[in-house]
Amino acid sequence: MHIYLYEPRADRLNGLMAELRSARMKPVPIQANFFRGELGLLNRGGHEDRPFLLAENPDLLDQIAALRAAGCSNPVLVMRDFRNSRDTAAALDAGADDDIVIPVKSVELKSRINSITRRSHGHAAESVQVGEVTAYFDGRDPEISGQVVKLSRREHAIFQQLVLNAGRVVSKGAIYDAVYGMSEEQPFDKVIDVYICKIRKKIDQSAESGHNYIETVHGRGYKFAPAPEVAAAPMARAGGM
Template identity: 85%
Template sequence: MHIYLYEPRADRLNGLMAELRSARMKPVPIQEAFFRGELGLLNRSGHEDRPFLLADNPEVLEQITALRTAGCTNPILVMRDFRNSRDTAAALDAGADDDIVIPVKAIELKARINAVTRRSHGHAAESIEVGEVVAYFDGRDPEVSGATVKLSRREHAIFQQLVLNAGRVVSKGSIYDAVYGMSEDQPFDKVIDVYICKIRKKIDQAADSGHNYIETVHGRGYKFAAAADALVQAGGM
């Protein structure tokens, strides 16, 4: 999970980055100038799920407003040193999704981000059922016909993009940007085809029905769906 991190205090930045990396998140430090740049580029498909973690600062409300005014729907979480109900309310009213008091463990922060992300895609619960597949949004491997299917870290990142958009076509470019967009070492986009093939094989072989859950929509991308495009939210109808 890539995460934009604004923490102007150098003594806090390194420790926070180490904590985020411990939960397999990929923090990308940004500076004040970032908010004066072309924020509309964040609206490209594949970028909208990358969260912002902003340290409380005199300009935090302006930073949140700049992101939302540019049309960015990315999750925004504000970190503050002390609880302050008035400032928290102002941040939430400006467009932040959450407001937390530090120190906070990365595992909790990741869960908060996942909750915001899945709700933005219309998923209220921590998992969804698509035919024989139970897919989780908290990092767990999926279950297919009752058995756990092991995915590598990269496979899981790609599978997550398909699951968040279950029943809809997701372009290869969108998946690539979501998984590799901030990587210093970007592979050729054909790598997505390779990973899709591996994931498809694992899911289909584990499914009792043998159904091909990941459909290649030529010229458009991929779609993750059950045989009848049945998408049921786990834990309810």
């Protein structure tokens, strides 16, 4: 998981970077001038789930407002040294999704981010069921027809992008950006195809119905969906009903 991190204090930045990396997150340090750039680029497919972790600073409200004014729906979490109800309310009213007091353990931070992300995609519970597939948003491997299917870290990241957008086509570029980050030269065609092939094979081997859950939509990308007879009914949210 990539996470944009704004912390102008060098001593705090190093500690936060280490804490985030311990939870297998990929912090991307940003500077104040980031918020004066072309923020609309964050609306590209695959970038909208990338959270912002912003340290309390004099320009905080302007930074949040700039993100929201550019149409960015990314999760925004604010970090404070001390609780201040008035400032917290102002940040939330400006468009922040959460406001936390540091220090905070990476495991809690990751759960807060996952909660915001899955709700933004319409999933209130910690997991979602698509046909025979139960996908978890807390890092656990999925279950297919009741069996746990082991995925590598990168396979899991790609799988989650597909499941979060179940029923919709996700482009290769969006998957690549969500997993690898922005790059001038993106060899996503080959890389994503290889990983999709591995994930599809693992799911297909475990699904008792024999249904191919990952459909290749030529020229557009991939779609994760249940068998037609299952798709006719609403997808069930595991643990939610």
